[in-house]
Amino acid sequence: MADTGVNKQQSRSEAVGRAKVAVAGGGRARVYLETYGCQMNIADSQLVNAVLRRAGYGSVDKPEEADVILINTCAIREHAEERVIGRLSDLARLKHSRPEVKLGLLGCMAQHNRASLIAKAPWLDLVAGPDTYRRLPELIGRSGYDPAVDVRLSREETYAGLSPDYEAGVRAYVTIMRGCDKFCAFCVVPYVRGRERSVPAENIVREVEALAARGFKEIVLLGQTVNAYRAGDVDFAALLRNVAAVEGIERIRFTSPHPSDMSTPAIEVMASEPKIQPYLHLPVQSGSDRLLAAMERGYTVRGYLDLVGRLRSAIPGLALSTDIIVGFHGETKNDFQATLDLMRTVRYDSAFSFKYSVREHTRAYRLGDSVSEEEKGRRLSELIAMQEKISLERNRELIGQTFPVLVEGPARRGEGRMMGKTPQFKTVTFPGHDNIATGTTINARIDAATGHSLSGVTV
């Protein structure tokens, strides 16, 4: 799920979380798990935690205290991979002083270029792709002189029936489908995560009921092309209705939908089902038809704008965010101007923007890079500056309005303030100590705004 805010191209490749599993009793092997990349990777790490906890492993917060160190990786851009290689070198020093420690690499990078990876990091004990997590205890047990490697992709594995170790809070991210069949020319996801497959609807509903019973208020349905969901007779629109019927869940979101799969029935459910929140992260990638065709995105600018129009007229107050790539092969100054024009037209609430990174195995790989790094940087800065201005304007338009805010806890900054999200997924801070319970919904009147957040008072 995208946050509000604009310059997120770096934060997406930061290490985003650590393992949080039940504390082990004495003598059990201890695991440290570090996660890089998108929300799907965070959700996968929660699955890994569950698999290892059930196998008797405990968790620790520091690699120095671990018997097994695992890194769940992202391969979407070269920068993300370089960061992980750097981190692996740090951890190798640790392994040097304690050779019995096992060091493993999981996820998309494990799948992508595993041979060169093992050459670059020969100290790895374990390399496991995203479809092999049920086998992790066995792989950890097996690794010896040569690394234990399992990067087989599966056409069936959805981890249905395996409940992840969710992080405590008001919101739980529930994976409903895995893989991707779209093969956009720039993207490595179909190669590292495999073919599209959906979790059976009854498993999803059971999981959401269990989450409601544990006090979660908001569910975010996850998938690389989440709205391509289909399991038997149940399509995405039907699934939304089924999940919305679960008592106790107050808010439902999903990410990331693909524009080509945004069906009329799905829009109708969003418009008619009050639990489905008026916020959509709708990646566009480029505002130039020539580039969209080269990227093999499967829609035109006109088609995309038409979709935005239909969504906005069906769902009042809808907030929109997007993903943009600058400097894809062949992007001219005119193509880039067309992207800026589209952004001015749509006026997104926020945007995640990325410099194009050539990825091995993709359809665009052989084309190479035609835009220099400097020019990509310049285009990225221009785009971010424009989006920041638009985000600020849009947020200022909300001053004086009142929104229901689902309270998440103390604000990170600002003594004596709490924070929560509006239906549009905008962060609001407001005065309050711990007197307002997490998980309650308050009404906040907005009295100030930045491009990234709102502040208000309870009314």
Ligand code: SAM
């Ligand atoms: N499935 C989603 C969709 O198609 O809209 C996007 C999932 S992808 C993990 C997240 C974003 O990473 C993409 O929307 C795209 O903007 C960006 N991305 C993917 N491949 C990239 C590449 N080779 N270089 C730069 N950014 C890339």
Ligand code: SF4
């Ligand atoms: Fe990648 Fe395109 Fe699939 Fe999104 S839809 S994951 S960008 S191939």
